[in-house]
Amino acid sequence: MITIQANEVNKKYGDTIALRDLSLSVEKGELFGLIGPDGAGKTSLIRILTTLLLADKGTATVNGHDVVKSYRAIRRQVGYMPGRFSLYQDLSVEENLRFFATAFGTTIEANYDVIRDIYQQIEPFRRRRAGALSGGMKQKLALSCALVHRPEVLFLDEPTTGVDPVSRQEFWQILKGLQERGITILVSTPYMDEASLCDRIALIQDGQLLGIDTPAALRKAYPHPLWDLQSSRRYELLHFLRQQEFTLSVFPFGETLHLATRPDVPEHQIRESCYSQGFTDIQLTRIEATIEDCFMDRMAPTADPEIH
Numbered sequence: 001m002i003t004i005q006a007n008e009v010n011k012k013y014g015d016t017i018a019l020r021d022l023s024l025s026v027e028k029g030e031l032f033g034l035i036g037p038d039g040a041g042k043t044s045l046i047r048i049l050t051t052l053l054l055a056d057k058g059t060a061t062v063n064g065h066d067v068v069k070s071y072r073a074i075r076r077q078v079g080y081m082p083g084r085f086s087l088y089q090d091l092s093v094e095e096n097l098r099f100f101a102t103a104f105g106t107t108i109e110a111n112y113d114v115i116r117d118i119y120q121q122i123e124p125f126r127r128r129r130a131g132a133l134s135g136g137m138k139q140k141l142a143l144s145c146a147l148v149h150r151p152e153v154l155f156l157d158e159p160t161t162g163v164d165p166v167s168r169q170e171f172w173q174i175l176k177g178l179q180e181r182g183i184t185i186l187v188s189t190p191y192m193d194e195a196s197l198c199d200r201i202a203l204i205q206d207g208q209l210l211g212i213d214t215p216a217a218l219r220k221a222y223p224h225p226l227w228d229l230q231s232s233r234r235y236e237l238l239h240f241l242r243q244q245e246f247t248l249s250v251f252p253f254g255e256t257l258h259l260a261t262r263p264d265v266p267e268h269q270i271r272e273s274c275y276s277q278g279f280t281d282i283q284l285t286r287i288e289a290t291i292e293d294c295f296m297d298r299m300a301p302t303a304d305p306e307i308h
Contacts, residue, residue, distance in 0.1 A: 001028040002025045002027060003026055003027065003063055003184045004024075004060075004186060006059075006060045007059045009021070009048060009057070010058055011053070018044040019048075020206070020207045022204075023058075023209070024212060026184060029183075030184055030200065031175060031198050032202070033198035034187070036204035036205055042158070042188035046155050046157050049186070050062075050078060050155050051075060054068065079146035079151035080146055080154075081155070081159055083158040083159070083188075085130075086142075091129070092129055092130070093126045093141055094127065097115075097145055106150075111147075111148055119140070121137075121140055135162055136164065136171075139167060153184045153185075159189075160189060160191065160194065168191075192292035192295060195215050196291065199214065201215055203291075203294070203298060219288060219293075222289035222294050225261050225265065226260055227258070227259040227284055228253075228257070229241075229256060229257045229284055231257075234256075238250060251296055253292070253293075270284060
């Protein structure tokens with residue numbers, strides 16, 4: 001059963017195109033990820049699906065309700081956690097939660113079983129002002145507020161941006177627990193490593209869909225031999241490899257380089273080319289593609305990224 005459906009959705013802000021004929025569907029009970037960098041169109045799509053923004057063209061439904069004609073019904077059935085912390089900074093943890101429960105005509109007590117596992121982690125600080133919470137605690141409070149009315153569908157816009165790695169990991173464990181309760185979840189993130197935690201993902205760039213499938217299927221479909229290279233002269237090696245005939249693409253990847261080559265290029269040719277230019281300390285390893293490799297392969301040509 002399809003819970004979220006978008007059909008050829010378009011959105012512009014002046015001359016800037018945010019979404020270009022974007023279509024996707026999310027099954028009931030699915031944990032679905034929108035994966036892409038800042039400015040890809042993820043937030044615009046989520047705001048359209050949560051009835052906070054009108055599309056210029058196209059249609060969308062949530063739980064069978066049209067986002068324009070039946071926006072009131074959708075707002076009762078969905079929870080929304082925006083990317084920017086938007087709770088009342090001067091209210092306490094408990095006051096924020098009670099406010100949101102009241103806004104939906106319910107109480108914390110009536111739906112405590114939904115938020116228990118999350119809220120118990122911040123309940124000792126229930127009298128602390130929301131503005132004084134750490135990033136991870138703000139995240140849990142915002143999620144509790146989004147769930148306090150027992151929604152059937154949960155929309156999360158870059159929920160782990162700006163929080164520490166431990167809090168990110170804890171948050172995804174929480175999402176898995178919510179999914180087990182039957183809640184359909186659509187989450188956007190710029191972190192490619194979080195893609196593997198979703199049932200299916202949509203790769204988005206410049207408002208366009210680059211691919212949609214399970215993380216494993218997308219990685220398996222990567223079409224080129226891929227190599228990991230390490231060298232003490234990484235920046236020089238990067239520029240050298242970009243000039244080689246056997247190179248299809250090469251990008252910085254953490255402390256290493258990921259090199260995609262033609263299928264007929266043997267390992268010794270890559271090594272010999274590097275050695276001939278004095279890169280004698282290289283470590284070369286054949287690897288499987290990551291979601292980030294898949295994204296870079298599918299996206300439209302852009303300026304080469306700088307190494308930071």
